[in-house]
Amino acid sequence: MNLVDRFEFLPDLVNGDSDLLRRGQFLRLDFLVEIGAEPFRISVEAGHITLIRGPALLRSHCFSIAAGEDAWLAHWSEPPAPGWHDLFAMTKSGAAHIKGNLQPLMANLQYFKDVLAAPRFSG
Amino acid sequence: MAQIEAITGRYLNIKIEGRAQRLYFEEAGQGIPLVCLHTAGADGRQFRHLMCDAAVTEHYRVLAFDLPWHGKSNPPAGHQREEYQLTSAGFMAIIRAFIAALELDRPVVLGCSIGGRIVLHLALEHGAEFRALIGLEAAAAQQPWYDTSWLNRPDVHGGEVCAALISGLIAPQAPDESRHETLWQYKISGPGIFKGDLYFYRVEPDLSDRIGDIDTAVCPLYLLTGEYDFSCEPGDTLATAERIPGARVEIMKELGHFPMSEHPVQFRRYILPVLDEIRG
Numbered sequence: 476m477n478l479v480d481r482f483e484f485l486p487d488l489v490n491g492d493s494d495l496l497r498r499g500q501f502l503r504l505d506f507l508v509e510i511g512a513e514p515f516r517i518s519v520e521a522g523h524i525t526l527i528r529g530p531a532l533l534r535s536h537c538f539s540i541a542a543g544e545d546a547w548l549a550h551w552s553e554p555p556a557p558g559w560h561d562l563f564a565m566t567k568s569g570a571a572h573i574k575g576n577l578q579p580l581m582a583n584l585q586y587f588k589d590v591l592a593a594p595r596f597s598g
Numbered sequence: 599m600a601q602i603e604a605i606t607g608r609y610l611n612i613k614i615e616g617r618a619q620r621l622y623f624e625e626a627g628q629g630i631p632l633v634c635l636h637t638a639g640a641d642g643r644q645f646r647h648l649m650c651d652a653a654v655t656e657h658y659r660v661l662a663f664d665l666p667w668h669g670k671s672n673p674p675a676g677h678q679r680e681e682y683q684l685t686s687a688g689f690m691a692i693i694r695a696f697i698a699a700l701e702l703d704r705p706v707v708l709g710c711s712i713g714g715r716i717v718l719h720l721a722l723e724h725g726a727e728f729r730a731l732i733g734l735e736a737a738a739a740q741q742p743w744y745d746t747s748w749l750n751r752p753d754v755h756g757g758e759v760c761a762a763l764i765s766g767l768i769a770p771q772a773p774d775e776s777r778h779e780t781l782w783q784y785k786i787s788g789p790g791i792f793k794g795d796l797y798f799y800r801v802e803p804d805l806s807d808r809i810g811d812i813d814t815a816v817c818p819l820y821l822l823t824g825e826y827d828f829s830c831e832p833g834d835t836l837a838t839a840e841r842i843p844g845a846r847v848e849i850m851k852e853l854g855h856f857p858m859s860e861h862p863v864q865f866r867r868y869i870l871p872v873l874d875e876i877r878g
Binding site: 553554555557558560561562563564566567568577578581582584585588 | 741744748753754758761762763765766828832
């Protein structure tokens with residue numbers, strides 16, 4: 476399974492995790508994840524997520540997190556190598572970019588970090 | 599089975615820079631004084647494993663105080679009308695006042711993160727007062743990786759965001775229990791304290807221009823940095839060590855920014871040889 480296909484299983488990983496659902500219970504927003512050129516729109520509703528692959532024309536989102544395929548692959552390695560183990564390590568090095576309204580991201584930072592690291596533990 | 603640890607905690611009432619402070623400190627062991635300085639936004643409990651390690655406490659009297667405003671050291675009277683900001687001069691004054699009050703004779707000082715940075719200041723300005731200095735996750739300069747204004751504002755929970763930010767500085771190999779104990783210390787920190795600690799780190803001039811003046815013949819200097827630390831990156835520490843003749847440097851595998859608390863077993867592999875060498 477390639478990396479992008481693997482990401483499509485993210486809702487299964489998140490919506491079955493009672494701890495993530497508890498921590499995300501006050502969240503309701505859409506954000507964008509880009510894996511290379513492939514965009515994924517993720518809607519969060521009380522911690523549950525739904526995912527739409529591909530461009531969503533004229534739909535707004537709160538913030539976006541973008542990185543190349545190799546960067547996400549490194550982030551999801553187990554264990555990840557130094558510099559690839561955390562989203563902010565990747566933004567510091569320029570391997571990832573975060574844009575938009577960051578307040579909801581920062582107010583729920585561990586939730587979003589854990590959601591986006593979930594493929595690391597999915598085999 | 600119930601077990602009481604060897605650590606004892608006491609309060610020291612002391613004037614520092616003319617201001618009354620009530621410092622909480624813990625200690626264990628006997629021998630060479632080893633004063634431990636915690637990271638920004640945390641407290642001295644980060645060193646509890648070192649204090650319960652017989653290989654350390656057999657030869658060292660390990661002490662760790664909570665900086666004012668941290669842990670069980672209250673903010674000073676009148677704090678309610680101030681924004682907390684730690685300066686390098688103020689930090690050094692606290693350390694030296696603590697050492698003088700307890701009449702510690704040429705202690706070893708081990709500091710992590712901001713504690714590691716201040717160790718470099720101590721080496722520059724007061725090296726002769728110490729038997730050796732150990733900087734964990736320390737460098738003369740390092741690049742910022744986030745905007746510290748996120749750390750204390752009404753629409754973001756300070757404890758949660760501090761912990762979530764620094765969670766990435768812990769190595770993936772850290773045991774889960776130790777990882778979350780380390781994070782807990784950030785969740786319970788007072789409002790704006792982590793941000794205030796970073797003042798001297800982020801706002802005051804760094805040590806780039808002065809670091810080469812450290813004389814390791816006066817006081818030996820050891821620098822140890824975890825390979826997963828992207829705040830003080832291994833390259834930052836190596837670049838610092840290159841400019842200090844005689845400085846000993848090691849990059850620690852499978853460790854991040856909080857070696858003594860995130861993975862105590864892995865950390866002792868690196869710190870015990872250093873402590874053995876220092877006592878000779």
